[in-house]
Amino acid sequence: MEYAIQAEHLVKVYGAGRTRVEALKGVDLVVRPGELFAVMGPSGSGKSTLLRILGLVIEPTEGRLVLDGDDIYNGGRPDLQRLRREKVGFIFQLANLIPFLTARENVVLPLELIGVHGRRARDRAMELLDYLGVAERADHLPEALSGGENQRVAIARALAHEPKIVLADEPTASLDTERGLSAMRLLRRVANERGTAILVVTHDTRMIGEVDHVIRLGDGRVVEKGDVLERPRA
Amino acid sequence: MRLALKDIRYHSFKFFTSVLGVGLLLMVVLAIGGIIRGVILDSSTIITETGADLWVVEKDKLGPFVEISRIPEDYYHAVEVIPGVAEASPLVMAWEHVARMPRPTPLMRFLYMNTLLTTKTMVEPGWMAMPKDQQFVLIGYKPGRIGGPPVIVAGRGIEADNYELVADERAGFQLGERVRLGYHDYTVVGLTKNMVAFTADPVLYTTLKEAQDVLIQPDPDLLRDRRRRYKQQTLPKEKARVPILVEPLAQRAASVAEDTHVVNAVAVKLEPGASAEEVAREIRRWKRLDVYPAPRQVNLQLMGSNRLILFQLSLFRALLVVIAGIVIGLVIYTFTLDKVKEIALLKVLGAQGRRVYGMIVQQALLMGVLGTIIGGVLEQASEPYFPRRVETTYGDIGQMLVAMIVVAVLASIMALRRAMKVDAPSVLGA
Ligand SMILES: Nc1ncnc2c1ncn2[C@@H]1O[C@H](COP(=O)(O)OP(=O)(O)O)[C@@H](O)[C@H]1O
Numbered sequence: 001m002e003y004a005i006q007a008e009h010l011v012k013v014y015g016a017g018r019t020r021v022e023a024l025k026g027v028d029l030v031v032r033p034g035e036l037f038a039v040m041g042p043s044g045s046g047k048s049t050l051l052r053i054l055g056l057v058i059e060p061t062e063g064r065l066v067l068d069g070d071d072i073y074n075g076g077r078p079d080l081q082r083l084r085r086e087k088v089g090f091i092f093q094l095a096n097l098i099p100f101l102t103a104r105e106n107v108v109l110p111l112e113l114i115g116v117h118g119r120r121a122r123d124r125a126m127e128l129l130d131y132l133g134v135a136e137r138a139d140h141l142p143e144a145l146s147g148g149e150n151q152r153v154a155i156a157r158a159l160a161h162e163p164k165i166v167l168a169d170e171p172t173a174s175l176d177t178e179r180g181l182s183a184m185r186l187l188r189r190v191a192n193e194r195g196t197a198i199l200v201v202t203h204d205t206r207m208i209g210e211v212d213h214v215i216r217l218g219d220g221r222v223v224e225k226g227d228v229l230e231r232p233r234a
Numbered sequence: 235m236r237l238a239l240k241d242i243r244y245h246s247f248k249f250f251t252s253v254l255g256v257g258l259l260l261m262v263v264l265a266i267g268g269i270i271r272g273v274i275l276d277s278s279t280i281i282t283e284t285g286a287d288l289w290v291v292e293k294d295k296l297g298p299f300v301e302i303s304r305i306p307e308d309y310y311h312a313v314e315v316i317p318g319v320a321e322a323s324p325l326v327m328a329w330e331h332v333a334r335m336p337r338p339t340p341l342m343r344f345l346y347m348n349t350l351l352t353t354k355t356m357v358e359p360g361w362m363a364m365p366k367d368q369q370f371v372l373i374g375y376k377p378g379r380i381g382g383p384p385v386i387v388a389g390r391g392i393e394a395d396n397y398e399l400v401a402d403e404r405a406g407f408q409l410g411e412r413v414r415l416g417y418h419d420y421t422v423v424g425l426t427k428n429m430v431a432f433t434a435d436p437v438l439y440t441t442l443k444e445a446q447d448v449l450i451q452p453d454p455d456l457l458r459d460r461r462r463r464y465k466q467q468t469l470p471k472e473k474a475r476v477p478i479l480v481e482p483l484a485q486r487a488a489s490v491a492e493d494t495h496v497v498n499a500v501a502v503k504l505e506p507g508a509s510a511e512e513v514a515r516e517i518r519r520w521k522r523l524d525v526y527p528a529p530r531q532v533n534l535q536l537m538g539s540n541r542l543i544l545f546q547l548s549l550f551r552a553l554l555v556v557i558a559g560i561v562i563g564l565v566i567y568t569f570t571l572d573k574v575k576e577i578a579l580l581k582v583l584g585a586q587g588r589r590v591y592g593m594i595v596q597q598a599l600l601m602g603v604l605g606t607i608i609g610g611v612l613e614q615a616s617e618p619y620f621p622r623r624v625e626t627t628y629g630d631i632g633q634m635l636v637a638m639i640v641v642a643v644l645a646s647i648m649a650l651r652r653a654m655k656v657d658a659p660s661v662l663g664a
């Protein structure tokens with residue numbers, strides 16, 4: 001079985017000496033393509049740290065990480081930046097769109113980063129914005145969009161370069177319940193229709209209904225692991 | 235997609251006010267350089283434009299402007315026959331005033347008011363009163379010889395003794411205007427430009443003979459009085475009317491008025507290849523003459539009373555360049571640091587380092603280059619409105635451009651190093 005994410009015994013230590021913090025103490029995790037995966041747990045339990053490691057933003061202190069068949073830290077110095085822009089899409093708590101780019105330009109950006117330019121990039125961006133229901137807002141700056149629209153554009157941006165893995169850190173926290181749920185359903189649909197592995201960090205138990213699996217972190221360890229629902233594959 | 239331009243579009247107000255600020259600062263830096271060049275040009279222009287290689291003056295005098303030098307006019311004939319001399323031109327050069335002040339322009343009035351306010355606590359009342367006459371340097375030359383106006387920008391030059399003047403533009407005369415000098419009215423027939431003394435007083439050109447009249451001819455009343463007394467002393471008391479006697483006496487009386495054949499300097503142009511040193515040695519053999527090469531004359535004026543002001547201006551320019559560099563560097567630095575979040579986001583999205591550097595450095599360069607262009611254009615446009623000559627060159631602006639490019643690149647790289655150090659995920663709340 002090919003996994004989108006395969007993590008073994010991830011350990012992360014921040015700082016040293018008196019400021020030493022062991023944020024992850026050995027986390028194992030596998031996510032298949034098309035799965036929507038939730039990471040839950042109290043504040044400080046290491047959720048964001050896990051996400052940053054999976055997203056290749058920081059390196060683990062120990063452990064093995066295989067993304068989309070690539071054993072990242074096995075041999076040589078990995079070009080994390082390149083792997084990141086090719087394999088991973090990010091969705092942040094605050095949409096974090098680039099304020100000086102329009103919705104469409106924000107979606108075009110990750111395409112340009114992998115060398116897709118011009119008309120092709122623009123068409124792809126419009127297609128995604130359309131897919132996420134914000135096509136008519138394409139030429140607006142983020143500040144002119146509502147919170148929900150911003151988050152949809154952010155999802156479009158995370159999907160633009162067709163990453164195998166999308167990582168979302170509390171993507172619904174800045175939205176009300178209804179919009180939060182609608183964003184989750186959207187991610188659900190993306191995972192189903194595009195076969196993307198999506199890992200969502202969330203506090204919100206109401207969002208759990210949409211996901212396939214949940215792991216619960218506590219003090220840097222997985223304290224609970226479970227399938228939420230068996231869903232028919234699209 | 236040019237990220238740099240998109241960001242400028244979004245932050246256009248901030249960007250362009252920064253550019254304007256940079257531009258105004260650079261305008262001041264350029265202007266002070268232009269003021270320095272103006273002082274240098276004003277100090278040297280008469281010497282350099284005359285085109286003489288040597289200046290002959292009275293023994294032990296430094297020069298026609300620095301000290302009063304008087305030599306007999308006809309000496310120039312003797313100088314001209316020295317081997318190696320192409321031309322010797324007798325010149326009169328002296329300060330003269332005209333009881334006239336051109337109607338002050340609004341700008342001049344503003345400058346005057348501003349000076350009044352600035353010096354309010356520094357001067358006695360009355361010291362700052364507007365002058366009622368204008369100071370000039372009157373140059374008399376023999377038409378056809380060197381020492382006359384180098385260019386005529388309006389009207390015509392002077393051909394003969396006809397009570398005519400060519401004035402520097404800055405004197406403010408109109409063509410055809412009549413000006414009282416000495417005991418005659420002169421007509422302004424032509425205008426020249428950039429001909430001022432090192433004191434910045436504009437030059438009035440007339441013929442040698444008329445300049446001699448203006449400078450040396452005594453008051454006609456005084457003359458008449460002298461003639462009368464002379465006659466009274468010499469005429470026999472018994473009123474014997476002897477025509478034979480009167481004739482030579484009248485001539486002698488008249489000659490009192492005619493002893494004006496004195497000049498201040500003789501400008502000497504050498505033949506190509508002639509040795510200035512040898513000609514100078516030849517001229518010095520006259521016991522009553524001294525001679526200086528042209529660069530020495532410029533030096534006397536530049537390093538004379540203008541020396542200290544040049545030192546001060548140059549010091550301020552150096553300080554201003556440093557201050558401008560720091561301020562502009564800081565403007566670019568903070569403008570870049572304001573984008574920490576966007577830079578972090580680009581990093582997390584996997585943007586190549588050169589893309590991020592590109593965006594920041596392009597903006598910084600654009601700011602520096604646009605600022606320099608604005609500064610240069612403003613400075614060039616304002617030059618004619620300065621009360622004294624201010625002159626920057628494209629070379630100055632080019633130098634400034636290079637300096638600004640260096641400052642922009644350094645400032646943006648420093649800012650970027652700071653920005654790249656931030657913990658990207660924490661900035662993004664991830
Ligand atoms: N950059 C960092 N440097 C030092 N300690 C950190 C850093 N990031 C997180 N931590 C610490 O690691 C632990 C886990 O943090 P985090 O992964 O952000 O947890 P969560 O997202 O679940 O709240 C916390 O104790 C936090 O203080």
Ligand SMILES: [Mg+2]
Pocket residue numbers: 047048664
């Ligand atoms: Mg967190």
